[in-house]
Amino acid sequence: xxxxxxxxxxxxxxxxxxxxxxxxxxxxxxxxxxxxxxxxxxxxxxxxxxxxxxxxxxxxxxxxxxxxxxxxxxxxxxxxxxxxxxxxxxxxxxxxxxxxxxxxxxxxxxxxxxxxxxxxxxxxxxxxxxxxxxxxxxxxxxxxxxxxxxxxxxxxxxxxxxxxxxxxxxxxxxxxxxxxxxxxxxxxxxxxxxxxxxxxxxxxxxxxxxxxxxxxxxxxxxxxxxxxxxxxxxxxxxxxxxxxxxxxxxxxxxxxxxxxxxxxxxxxxxxxxxxxxxxx
Numbered sequence: 001x002x003x004x005x006x007x008x009x010x011x012x013x014x015x016x017x018x019x020x021x022x023x024x025x026x027x028x029x030x031x032x033x034x035x036x037x038x039x040x041x042x043x044x045x046x047x048x049x050x051x052x053x054x055x056x057x058x059x060x061x062x063x064x065x066x067x068x069x070x071x072x073x074x075x076x077x078x079x080x081x082x083x084x085x086x087x088x089x090x091x092x093x094x095x096x097x098x099x100x101x102x103x104x105x106x107x108x109x110x111x112x113x114x115x116x117x118x119x120x121x122x123x124x125x126x127x128x129x130x131x132x133x134x135x136x137x138x139x140x141x142x143x144x145x146x147x148x149x150x151x152x153x154x155x156x157x158x159x160x161x162x163x164x165x166x167x168x169x170x171x172x173x174x175x176x177x178x179x180x181x182x183x184x185x186x187x188x189x190x191x192x193x194x195x196x197x198x199x200x201x202x203x204x205x206x207x208x209x210x211x212x213x214x215x216x217x218x219x220x221x222x223x224x225x226x227x228x229x230x231x232x233x234x235x236x237x238x239x240x241x242x243x244x245x246x247x248x249x250x251x252x253x254x255x256x257x258x259x260x261x262x263x264x265x266x267x268x269x270x271x272x273x274x275x276x277x278x279x280x
Contacts, residue, residue, distance in 0.1 A: 006115075006149045006150075007068075007070075007071045007115055007149070009199055009243070010036065010037030010071045010243060011037075011238060011243065011261070012035065012037065012234070012238075012243065012244055012245075012246070012257070012258065012260075013035075013037045013038070013039045013073070013201065013243060013244070013245040013246075014027070014030040014031075014035040014037065014038055014039065014245070014246060014247070014254070015039045015203060015245040015246065015247040016038065016039060016040045016047055016048070016049075016052050016247070017040075017041070017046045017047055017247060018046060018047075018247070019047075019048060019051075019247075019249070020048055021048075021051075022249065023047075023048040023051035023052055023055065024051040024052070024054045024055040024058070025055065026055070026249055027051070027052050027054075027055025027056060027059070028055045028058050028059050028064075029251050029254065030254055031055070031056070031059040031064050031065050031070075032059065032064055033251060033254040033255045033258060034254075034255070034258050035254065035258070036065065036069055036070055036071060037070070037071040037072075037073070037243075038052060038056065038070065038071070038072055038073065039073045039074075039176075039201075039203075039245055040052045040072075040073070040074050040075075040109075041074055041075035041077055041118075041120055042074055042075065042076065042077065042087045042101045042102075042104055042105045042108070043075065043077040043081060043082055043087075043120065044082070044083060044085035044087070045081065045082055045083040045085070049074065049105060049108040049109065050108045052108065052109065053107075053108045053109040053110045053111075056070065056072075056109065056110065057110050067111060070115075071115045071116070072109055072111065072114055072115050072116070073114070073115060073116035073117075073118060073152070073174075074105045074109065074114055074116075074117060074118070075117070075118040075119070075120035075154065076097070076098045076101045076102065076117070076118070076119055076120060076135060076138070076139065077101075077120040077121075078120070078121070078123055078131065078135070079097075080123070081120060081121065087100065087101045087104040087105075088100035088101050088104070093134070094131050094134035094135050094138060095134055095135070095137055095138035095141065096138075097135075097138070098135055098138030098139060098141075098142070099138060099141070099142065102114070102117065102142050102147075102148075106147075112147070113146075113147045113148065113149070114147065114148050114149070115148075115149050115150065116148070116149065116150045116151070116152055116173070116174055117139055117142060117143070117148040117150075117151055117152070118151070118152035118153060118154050118174065118176060119132075119135055119136060119139060119151075119152070119153045119154070120154055120155070121153075121154050121155035121156065122153075122155070122156060122160055123135075125157060127159070127160065127163065128160055128163050128164060136153075136164070136168060139151050139170075140168070140169060140170045143170055150173040150174060151170055151172050151173060151174075152172045152173060152174030152175065152176060152201075153172045153174075153175060153176075154175070154176035154177065154201075155176075155177060155178070156175060156177065156189075157189075158188050158189050158192060161175060161189060161192060161193075162192065165196055165198075171196065171198070172198055173197075173198060173199060174198065174199050174200075174201055174243075175189060175193055175198055175199075175200050175201065176200075176201035176202075176203060176245075177189065177200070177201075177202065177203070178202075178203055178204045178208050179202035179203065179204065179205050179208065179209075179237075179242070180208050180209065180277075181208075181209045181212045181276055181277040182209075182277045183277075184274055184275065184277065184278075185202065185237075185240065185242075185273075185274060186200070186202070187274065190240070190241060190242070193241075194241060199241075199243060200241065200242045200243070201242065201243045201244075201245060202237050202242040202243070202244055202245065203244075203245040203247075205233050205234065205237055205244055205245070205246075206230055206233060206246075209233075212276055212277060213229050213233075214229075215276055215279075217272050217273065217276055217279065218232055218233070218273065218276065221265065221269050221272070221273065224269075225263050225265070226263075227260070227263055228256065230246075230253070230256070230257060231256065231257065231259065231260050231263070232265075232273075233273075234246065234257055234260045235260040235263050235264070235265055236265060236269075236270060236273045236274075238260065239264060239265045239269075239270050240270050240273075240274060
């Protein structure tokens with residue numbers, strides 16, 4: 001395979017979880033609206049990766065985008081996170097499962113390389129275990145082949161991330177976590193990521209923080225910049241050093257969300273939002 005130029009780190013991902021039969025159409029719609037980074041997983045329980053590939057193929061066929069303009073991110077998921085529709089042989093070793101899942105993802109996404117391959121969470125919340133290390137070695141092997149440009153890990157604690165980075169040859173370039181305002185938007189992990197040149201991806205920025213979306217601080221900052229609440233949250237994420245994910249199923253909301261590149265928050269505004277859960 002000829003060497004493929006590594007894409008720049010994206011600013012905004014379109015997430016494809018829980019879309020089921022609407023997946024193909026929504027991926028086409030997101031690409032038509034201007035998204036150029038797609039997040040998926042080879043986990044049929046929550047994602048329809050083959051339909052993601054169909055949506056991408058249709059967008060490429062219609063001239064909306066080329067493969068080289070896209071940033072595609074998928075994940076290997078342990079069996080405990082899957083249903084019966086496994087993308088690998090459950091009797092195979094963990095590194096073999098990683099390889100089988102990756103080959104399946106290439107077929108689903110109609111491509112011969114992936115921009116980012118993510119371990120879809122450690123096998124438990126308590127440390128890193130043999131299966132986690134075996135899976136990471138499997139990801140490293142694929143990375144070494146040149147068919148993946150970056151590795152990442154999701155749903156990880158700070159202690160687990162510190163352990164991984166201290167002992168691995170290829171440290172993750174991405175961490176993807178559900179991001180809670182009540183935890184200062186994963187502040188401790190984001191600080192570690194910044195120190196180690198790891199880019200933090202935040203998902204469920206809206207749905208995990210519904211109780212804060214009408215907070216006076218957010219409303220005032222949004223009003224100051226002429227932004228909606230969702231735009232304010234996504235702009236905050238970017239200015240705090242995150243890549244936000246959105247999974248909206250509404251074409252108008254897709255276009256609306258992408259307008260955040262026209263604004264920027266001040267450092268003081270970022271600090272206010274970062275501490276919003278601490279303010280009455």
